[in-house]
Amino acid sequence: MALIVQKFGGTSVATCDKIRNVARRVLKQARAGNRMVVVLSAMAGETNRFVDLSRQMQRIPDPREMDVLLSSGEQVTVALFAMAVKDEGHDAISLLGDQVRITTDKLHTKARIKNIDTALINRHLEAGKVVVVAGFQGVTEQDDITTLGRGGSDTTAVALAAALKADSCEIFTDVEGVYTTDPNVCSSARKISRISYDEMLELASLGAKVLDIRSVGLAKRYKVPVHVRSTFTETEGTWVVEEDKTMESMLVSGVTYNKNEARITVSRVPDTPGIASRLFTPISEAGIVVDMIIQNTRTGDNITDMTFTVPRSDYERAMKIVESMAGEIGVERVTGSVDIAKVSIVGVGMRNHSGIATKMFDVLAREGINIQMISTSEIKVSCVIEEKYTELAVRALHDAFGLSQDNQPVAQSN
Ligand code: ADP
Ligand code: ASP
Ligand code: MG
Secondary structure (H helix, E strand, O other): OOEEEEEEOHHHHOOHHHHHHHHHHHHHHHHOOOEEEEEEOOOOOHHHHHHHHHHHHOOOOOHHHHHHHHOHHHHHHHHHHHHHHHHOOOOEEEEOHHHHOEEEOOOOOOOOEEEEOOHHHHHHHHOOOEEEEEOOEEEOOOOOEEEOOOOOHHHHHHHHHHHHOOOEEEEEEOOOOOEOOOOOOOOOOOEOOEEEHHHHHHHHHOOOOOOOHHHHHHHHHOOOOEEEEEOOOOOOOEEEEOOOOOOOOEOOOEEEEEOOEEEEEEEEEEOOOOHHHHHHHHHHHOOOOOOOEEEOOOOOOOEEEEEEEEEHHHHHHHHHHHHHHHHHHOOOEEEEEOOEEEEEEEOHHHHHOOOHHHHHHHHHHHOOOOOOEEEEEOOEEEEEEEHHHHHHHHHHHHHHOOOOOOOOOEOOOO
8 A cells, every 4th residue: 555645736636626636537536445545736827816916916016915915726626626525425634734733944935845744745645545635835833924935845855755755746747847948949859858956956947837947956865756737647757766877868958948037137337345244234134036147248348247047937026126225336227028038958977068058058049049147057058048039049059959859969978
């Protein structure tokens, strides 16, 4: 008798019919004698709707109240799901984050799980119930409701699988697994059968939202093998596991894009020691994570420009902070744009090969796409471009790096 954690995303529970179908799928496993813990997202579109509603109330919504609002979508689906299971003649119970006691830190809208109390879940499992846990939410030690950041239900599922020492953790979604790029953008994307935690971490951090990055981090830390698969088919999906020798070492294993960032440019800042620290300290103190930073070399008059990116949802707050400091630091102008996207190529094979970045720049140039920012690491190259060219760039790069074919050259280690 196995203990199985299954998570179903928003599109899998978008309607009552879909919830009923998912309940039947879970029940097949329960009736075969397995203990089932189900983690659910809100119905597709609901969380976005809440974000829109909140903005009608406050330009920068109060973070505590935002979490009370955001967490309500998952409350709806877990209750409906438990009803569907009961209607099929099996016992079930829905549990919210604070009932389980999924304890988090206090960082509203992007809280981190600190501890999960498994006692209540285990009690209900022992009583033969399907336990349905609301994804994406937790509670602080002071009893304030928190949410884990967009896509956070994946993290709830993996954290529960680790805490309960589950035999398997399955993430059900609207595609059949992890692909070489978003299959909804590029029809020739290829499903990857096994991928290492590290490579998945990189893909997730660069925008492959099929798995939330924190869920991959937890899976790696607690050695939880994760099976990403489709809610709508029985097909084997992608296994996210520890790296092993049988895995192909591709030059480029995936192309990702991220439309959730915004760019801020601070023009003509004094090029003196301490300026970067003074500029970025209040931003990080506000809990805003800066991603790419570019500083120009000085222009001869001890003046420079700085450009950086922040999550789009933090853009207005970040702009306010920078604008409020402009006078103090002596900045001439602050400008920004939300119409940007970051397109990246990822692959461990890049470590030993030169020319990959150049090839990326060539491909974008051939498509007439201007590169606004570039950043590289050992195993990835990212370019910020105008948002409207995202899909074009992704398809062109996927094609140019031969990802749709099975005979892509394998990287040789030096
Ligand atoms: P869920 O609601 O089930 O959590 P998400 O929308 O969060 O689903 O994630 C699934 C989506 O991730 C897919 O529909 C697909 O468009 C997108 N996606 C982006 N990159 C990839 C990738 N490399 N492989 C698979 N899906 C991807
Ligand atoms: N409902 C939340 C979101 O849309 C969490 C999730 O679906 O994982 O981001
Ligand atoms: Mg998701």
